[in-house]
Amino acid sequence: MATTTELEISPPVGDHRRRPPSRLRQKLGRFDVKASPYIYISPFFILFAITGLFPLLYTAYVSVSKWNLLTGRHGSAGFANYVAVLHQPFFWKAMRNTVSIFLLSSVPQIILALVIAAVLNANLRAKTFWRMGVLVPYVVAPVAVGLIFGQMFADQSGMVNALLVKFGMNPIAWHAQVLPAHIAIATMVNYRWLGYNTLVVLAAMQAIPNDVFEAAIIDGASRVRQFFSVTIPMIRPTLLFVIITSTIGGLQIFDEPTMFDQQNGALTAGGADGQFVTVTMYLYQLGWGSQNNLGRSAAVAWLLFLVILIISLINYGLTQRIASEGGPARGRKRRKKVSA
Amino acid sequence: MRTTRKIWAVAAGISGLAMIVTACSSTGGNTTSPTTGAPAATTAASTEKITLKIQTFNEFGYADLFTQYMKDHPNITIVHDKAAKSDDARAAVKNSIATNTVTDDIVAADLDWMPELLKSSDFFADVSSTDNKGRWPDWKTAQATDTKGKVIGLGTDSGPQGLCYRKDLFQKAGLPTDRTQVAALLGGTSATWDKYFSVGQQFMAAKTGAAWFDSLGALAQVANNQQAEPFESKADDSITVANPDSPAKKVYDMLTANTAESAHLAQWTDDWTKAFASDKFATVMCPAWMTQIIAGNAPDQKNWDIADVLPGGSSNWGGSYLLVPAGGTHVDAAKALADWLTAPAQTAAVFAKYGNFPSQVDAVKDANVTSKTDAYYNNAPTGQIFSNRFSAVGQQPYRGSHYFDINDQFGKALTRVDVDKTDTPAASWQKFLDAVKQLS
Numbered sequence: 001m002a003t004t005t006e007l008e009i010s011p012p013v014g015d016h017r018r019r020p021p022s023r024l025r026q027k028l029g030r031f032d033v034k035a036s037p038y039i040y041i042s043p044f045f046i047l048f049a050i051t052g053l054f055p056l057l058y059t060a061y062v063s064v065s066k067w068n069l070l071t072g073r074h075g076s077a078g079f080a081n082y083v084a085v086l087h088q089p090f091f092w093k094a095m096r097n098t099v100s101i102f103l104l105s106s107v108p109q110i111i112l113a114l115v116i117a118a119v120l121n122a123n124l125r126a127k128t129f130w131r132m133g134v135l136v137p138y139v140v141a142p143v144a145v146g147l148i149f150g151q152m153f154a155d156q157s158g159m160v161n162a163l164l165v166k167f168g169m170n171p172i173a174w175h176a177q178v179l180p181a182h183i184a185i186a187t188m189v190n191y192r193w194l195g196y197n198t199l200v201v202l203a204a205m206q207a208i209p210n211d212v213f214e215a216a217i218i219d220g221a222s223r224v225r226q227f228f229s230v231t232i233p234m235i236r237p238t239l240l241f242v243i244i245t246s247t248i249g250g251l252q253i254f255d256e257p258t259m260f261d262q263q264n265g266a267l268t269a270g271g272a273d274g275q276f277v278t279v280t281m282y283l284y285q286l287g288w289g290s291q292n293n294l295g296r297s298a299a300v301a302w303l304l305f306l307v308i309l310i311i312s313l314i315n316y317g318l319t320q321r322i323a324s325e326g327g328p329a330r331g332r333k334r335r336k337k338v339s340a
Numbered sequence: 341m342r343t344t345r346k347i348w349a350v351a352a353g354i355s356g357l358a359m360i361v362t363a364c365s366s367t368g369g370n371t372t373s374p375t376t377g378a379p380a381a382t383t384a385a386s387t388e389k390i391t392l393k394i395q396t397f398n399e400f401g402y403a404d405l406f407t408q409y410m411k412d413h414p415n416i417t418i419v420h421d422k423a424a425k426s427d428d429a430r431a432a433v434k435n436s437i438a439t440n441t442v443t444d445d446i447v448a449a450d451l452d453w454m455p456e457l458l459k460s461s462d463f464f465a466d467v468s469s470t471d472n473k474g475r476w477p478d479w480k481t482a483q484a485t486d487t488k489g490k491v492i493g494l495g496t497d498s499g500p501q502g503l504c505y506r507k508d509l510f511q512k513a514g515l516p517t518d519r520t521q522v523a524a525l526l527g528g529t530s531a532t533w534d535k536y537f538s539v540g541q542q543f544m545a546a547k548t549g550a551a552w553f554d555s556l557g558a559l560a561q562v563a564n565n566q567q568a569e570p571f572e573s574k575a576d577d578s579i580t581v582a583n584p585d586s587p588a589k590k591v592y593d594m595l596t597a598n599t600a601e602s603a604h605l606a607q608w609t610d611d612w613t614k615a616f617a618s619d620k621f622a623t624v625m626c627p628a629w630m631t632q633i634i635a636g637n638a639p640d641q642k643n644w645d646i647a648d649v650l651p652g653g654s655s656n657w658g659g660s661y662l663l664v665p666a667g668g669t670h671v672d673a674a675k676a677l678a679d680w681l682t683a684p685a686q687t688a689a690v691f692a693k694y695g696n697f698p699s700q701v702d703a704v705k706d707a708n709v710t711s712k713t714d715a716y717y718n719n720a721p722t723g724q725i726f727s728n729r730f731s732a733v734g735q736q737p738y739r740g741s742h743y744f745d746i747n748d749q750f751g752k753a754l755t756r757v758d759v760d761k762t763d764t765p766a767a768s769w770q771k772f773l774d775a776v777k778q779l780s
Contacts, residue, residue: 070437070460088778154610175609176760269748272606272755273762273771288431290456290744291779 063298102250104186146259204238397429401694493661498699499627500729513546536651551603572740628697654732
């Protein structure tokens with residue numbers, strides 16, 4: 001904005017018109033070219049600094065303090081909070097559960113999303129209907145999903161156990177055993193997020209130019225071969241996005257396991273033996289339960305942050321490898337033709 | 341080089357996304373700091389136009405009372421901020437203390453939150469007056485009084501407990517079905533846990549297919565509340581559960597010895613809720629507010645009845661208080677309103693319409709209360725029964741700094757044995773002790 005006003009003022013009218021631009025003008029012009037893009041994107045970063053960076057750093061500050069939620073800060077704690085948390089078996093239990101639920105939800109979810117997207121990408125009748133159909137569960141509120149699945153997976157009166165018994169199997173103690181509890185919770189997550197991921201992947205698939213497939217067909221590639229050698233490498237950036245976002249979401253899981261436990265009327269209990277307590281639930285219990293230990297809670301938040309960072313980087317590396325395996329890593333020659 | 345930079349870019353991107361949720365945020369409201377001096381003195385009698393905000397949860401039954409109060413005090417507008425769940429209200433109160441902001445002129449708090457709110461008693465105004473002194477029994481006021489004797493809460497309702505039972509199942513097992521006979525069978529005013537479990541054995545022997553009670557966790561709530569110092573020593577607030585002869589251990593051993601009489605249904609689960617309509621258990625510990633929950637869970641089950649008896653004597657479970665934050669803009673007007681809402685006449689009226697049992701000595705004797713009958717329980721005189729149960733409550737347990745957490749862990753320990761069946765009583769007790777040791 002400032003530059004435009006300057007422009008209007010600096011060139012005087014009349015015979016000076018052909019004079020080379022003034023130094024100031026040149027400087028401003030250069031400044032405009034260099035700085036404007038940053039100014040245009042700055043609102044995001046300013047907002048990010050306020051809502052993202054500041055809380056993150058402040059959480060770090062809280063995590064090295066003795067901090068009671070109600071009575072405030074009581075001096076520095078050094079790394080005592082981290083040490084205390086890392087020594088609690090319950091923290092490791094929560095970490096185990098979180099990773100287990102994350103794997104049980106994200107892995108099948110992304111594989112299924114790929115398959116369903118591939119099917120939806122084929123020539124179907126009433127395309128829009130099917131595509132909208134997969135997104136419907138995403139519209140359901142997580143708490144509602146929790147209530148519905150909570151009833152389905154009830155230990156004694158649940159529908160799932162009734163079906164198992166009908167097929168001659170033993171009912172499963174969904175709330176008492178570790179793995180069944182994780183599977184039940186992962187089912188809720190998958191139910192809700194599968195459609196969303198499918199649509200993202202589908203959009204990427206539709207952006208693949210048709211001639212690539214045509215070339216592959218001329219080369220005699222089967223449908224399956226096309227999927228692995230053309231589709232997957234071509235949607236790699238999108239796949240990366242889907243995997244990273246589901247990693248972050250999966251490791252921060254809170255709503256579903258919270259809704260899964262209604263015992264004692266206490267929120268965020270996660271089972272009588274911590275069968276399905278997750279890291280975020282543990283964080284909430286520490287900081288907002290009756291311990292009110294915000295310092296330790298913040299330490300857990302930072303540990304979780306680091307874990308998410310590490311797992312995301314591993315995922316990034318894996319995705320790079322998996323997606324390029326069909327390409328340059330092996331069969332370089334054929335790849336050339338395909339990608340031509 | 342390129343890949344390293346890319347990795348960093350990705351790392352930055354991921355951390356950005358991750359930050360948004362891992363970082364905590366606090367919701368601030370009206371930022372009136374309680375420390376900014378004395379509030380403007382406004383009394384209910386003055387004519388200045390003021391708005392009073394009051395936060396409650398679940399159902400306090402205040403709608404009619406607010407209308408009446410605003411009619412009597414034309415200068416006062418009451419804004420009712422009703423949280424759907426008590427957990428939400430608890431989080432809001434704690435947030436307001438943590439950030440030192442006052443959003444509501446009056447806040448409701450459950451008995452269970454009082455120990456932690458009392459630690460921040462400076463945040464709240466002293467609500468005692470010569471007028472309301474002696475309105476409640478000592479045990480009710482004691483739980484809203486801090487160590488210096490400041491009273492921060494005005495009692496609203498209470499949860500004196502009786503015993504709800506299934507007439508038809510009692511009949512099947514050859515036990516008496518009339519509510520006075522049932523009370524006598526279990527020992528009347530000198531009912532003991534031993535008697536309760538031995539009648540339970542008799543009931544189980546009849547093989548009706550139903551269990552004697554819902555779960556050990558439900559009984560623990562009563563049994564622990566009957567101890568003077570269930571988990572912590574009143575003298576120095578130290579945790580006593582690890583002592584071999586601690587009251588908690590005695591309760592635990594007594595309960596786990598009778599797991600066979602349990603229906604293994606943890607309270608508040610879907611299975612438990614549905615069980616009231618079917619024939620899963622014959623008795624359930626019944627605080628006054630539970631009567632409405634049973635009626636709601638099983639509207640078509642006509643066989644529930646209620647007896648004026650409780651194993652181990654008497655006990656109170658739950659009940660709430662109204663608190664006035666000291667930093668509000670209209671503290672005196674808020675105190676006046678809270679005082680009026682918790683006066684016997686008003687709480688008796690709430691009971692008549694909503695069933696929230698009062699906690700005031702006079703309200704409990706009020707004819708509106710004692711004459712109430714409940715059609716769902718075969719016209720049982722619930723008002724009189726709970727009035728008797730209320731008068732029998734002698735004391736409340738000492739609740740120290742860790743009461744809430746220990747009680748929670750105690751419940752989990754019993755659930756592991758009784759509902760999940762993942763542990764033996766001894767192993768589960770060890771886990772309980774380990775968990776308690778980790779409390780900071």
